Amino acid sequence: MRKKMYFLLPFCLFFVACASVQKEVEIKNKITQSDKYKQVSTQTPLEELKTKEDELSSNKNDLEEMNKAIMEFYSEWKDVKYVYGGNSKKGIDCSAFIQRIYKEKLDIQIPRSTWTQIKVGKKIKKSELQLGDLIFFKTGVKDRHVGIYMGNGDFMHASVKGIRFTKVDKPFYKKHYWMSRRIIDN
Incomplete structure (x- = not known):
């Protein structure tokens, strides 16, 4: 055994x-x-810092270019009157104005109506607004309004008084604020 x-x-x-x-x-x-x-990372901490600085500089340049393009558009359209359903220099409404800015100056195609524009991009908080973001308002039971955020609490839009810059916190717009959407990630 x-x-x-x-x-x-x-x-x-x-x-x-x-x-x-x-x-x-x-x-x-x-x-x-x-x-x-x-x-x-194979970079030294100093090299990583330089890379981040370069990215920030590039983003700053992109934002400056975007601001310049949008301001050029404003200069071309500032005397145009508001016309509901309009889409030309004879008269334009808010959503057509936004659609044209995106197409002509930012080379981005977005839908024509406010109701379809609210489905584009990603929803963001009001506190996260950046240059180029869309800002929406409920101005009536079924009426909606849209503008483009310009920074420093201002947005540009086609209002009943024409093409304007308005403060987001102006009492009327503060009361009727609905949502914001980001189309371009900066």
């Missing part, structure tokens, strides 16, 4: 050792697979 045990013992140890090695290989594979999704 002892001879049989001595004979079986090496086989048992062999199988236990093989199972242990197999388990170790599985664990190493899992670690390697999870690590392949981690990106380790």
